[in-house]
Amino acid sequence: EPEVTQTPSHQVTQMGQEVILRCVPISNHLYFYWYRQILGQKVEFLVSFYNNEISEKSEIFDDQFSVERPDGSNFTLKIRSTKLEDSAMYFCASRGQSYEQYFGPGTRLTVT
Amino acid sequence: AQSVTQPDIHITVSEGASLELRCNYSYGATPYLFWYVQSPGQGLQLLLKYFSGDTLVQGIKGFEAEFKRSQSSFNLRKPSVHWSDAAEYFCAVGAGTPFGFQKLVFGTGTRLLVSP
Known part of the structure; x- marks a missing residue:
């Protein structure tokens, strides 16, 4: 069964450093998403991406964040200068023509 | 703005007993509703969804959910x-x-906690 994969599973970085979180969506999917979950809190939408451009972004997704689909398979989230409050679990999701979003296992980002 | 309320933070159920988890939503148009499950250290797995039609939907692992528009x-x-x-x-x-x-x-x- 096709699944969304994410790497790395855990990333530790120092405040101010850049990080790139990687996702491989399901191959025939067209819509891509990033969500995050701060420990003990709910899952929050960050950004959606379709046809090689951002379709919607939340207030959280400020200028420090960017997304890219550099080739036909990967979907990346970059945080340019990490802050302590960026520590969270980051989930990638994708969907095809139906409405179900399929989530990856997540990347736990720890900013020290 | 859209919102979802799950009023129960924790629920403990005995193994073999029945379960009901509550969900109320606020959305102006026809909602597309989902239940996901997250096991410790895992991602989010889709259990079931409601888009339209029969208000009782079946999902994986023996779960079902009922959409009640009047109660949101x-x-x-x-x-x-x-x-x-x-x-x-x-x-x-x-x-x-x-x-x-x-x-x-x-x-x-x-x-959800399950007791023996």
Whole structure:
């Protein structure tokens, strides 16, 4: 069964450093998403991406964040200068023509 | 704005007993509703969804949910809980145009504990 994969599973970085979180969506999917979950809190939408451009972004997704689909398979989230409050679990999701979003296992980002 | 409320933070159920997890949503248009389950250290797995039609929907692992428009609810049920069902359960509403980008708005989750 096709699944969304994410790497790395855990990333530790120092405040101010850049990080790139990687996702491989399901191959025939067209819509891509990033969500995050701060420990003990709910899952929050960050950004959606379709046809090689951002379709919607939340207030959280400020200028420090960017997304890219550099080739036909990967979907990346970059945080340019990490802050302590960026520590969270980051989930990638994708969907095809139906409405179900399929989530990856997540990347736990720890900013020290 | 769209929102989802899951009023129970924790629920403990005996193995073999029935389960109902509550979910209320706020959304102006026809909602697209989902239940996801998250086991410890795992991602979010889709249990079931409601888009239209029959208001009682069946999902994986023996779960079902009933959409009640009059109550703005989409409660998750299972007739007999297994120890492996212990996890966190999230209700979500798809916000956006039906053929659009449909970001998901999640509730705060309900942690299910299963006692022997």
